[in-house]
Amino acid sequence: VAEDILTDEQLVALIARNESWALAELYDRYVRLVFSLALKVLNDRASAEEIVQEVFTKVWRGARDFDGKRGKFSSWLIGIAHHQCIDELRRRRVRPVAESTDDTPLSELASDQDPAEVAEYAFERARVRRALAQIPNEQRIVIELAFFQGLTHQEIANRSGDPLGTVKTRVRLGMQKLKELLKEQA
């Protein structure tokens, strides 16, 4: 159908003109990612559902703020979702309990998902995990603590016992390395 050939950016432009079906289409494309991220960070299904609602409401209301020249829609959307999660995490002072370390088999993905979409997710996930596996362990850990648990430099230093400067350096070098690796594998 025609929605499938519209880019994310075209759909956002349609949302800015109050075309609600375009929001429904973007929801279909990204809800699994947003929901899964929220669940990973908050470790609570009800909160993850609330985050999904807030995120897509922000997309509906803020579509006109999106500037395609500044980056991809997916980065913008994940940025919104991540901020919502971290704000909620810090507000409640809740920390996730479960650590996800294993790859999820494709069979665990939503059954109504397009097989091509499943394959693309799996491919992208493998690419990111491969890149994460190639950076030094101490750098990967601080990046994950910051992104998935919402910890600041200082909080990571307090938790690990490492000097604050060391934590800052690990975050910076780890992100630099990750950026290069993702670029190479793109």
Place this chain on the structure above:
Amino acid sequence: MSIHDDIQEIIPAYVLGALEQEEAARAGAHLGSCERCTCVLEEYSPVASALALAVPIVPPPSGLKSRVMQRALAQEGAKSFREPVARSLIGWQRLGFAPTFAGAALVLALAVFGWNIWQTAQLSRAVEAQRAFLTAMAYAQGSAQIVHGTELAPDAVGRFYREPDSSVAALVTVNMPPLAEGRVYQVWLTESDGTKFSAGVFHPDSEGNGWLLVRAPRHLDAYVQVGITTEPTGGSKAPTTKPVLLARFTPTQD
């Protein structure tokens, strides 16, 4: 070290959310006005976003989409500005003003909704859509296509006002059957090879009147048929029910 070096050094932590509140605010303020540092931010934002892809995918609950759409549409925008327009337009149609409707509609737009344009910035999007809708009707110049109700809605009828040589149209419907909770009407345009394109969704008012501004991705001559089905809130990717209104297009008379 310059302020730019200082900020660029903390951008990796900024995109991860690892800065203390005060430091993040300082970086945010600088990035809002510095093109050079914003370029570095744009390099790192996708790196942080990519981390989300490492998360195992968990399917969301099936009812979530309906809640998302309801919450989003409850905001300013889509539904709130549609109903008053539908009532006004369809009331005119019932009184038999269709031949002179186009010109009168523009006058109505200026008279009734003109004040809206300047009232508040929050209403600007709604007013824009109203004007586009009325403009589409005005430029249809009598080339409205009647869309008949099927056996599922024999009393329903619609008019599809097509702008000549454009991809914009205005659809007005009356006597639409009430919708069940969590359902909307979705409009479909069909190409000659049978491919269906969603032209949008609408929710009629309590009297069964509804309207929709259609912005097709292609020139409207590319479509041979218009149909309306009932779908879950937010719409479907393809029709899942039989049409309640249907019409094959006849060539426009310019």
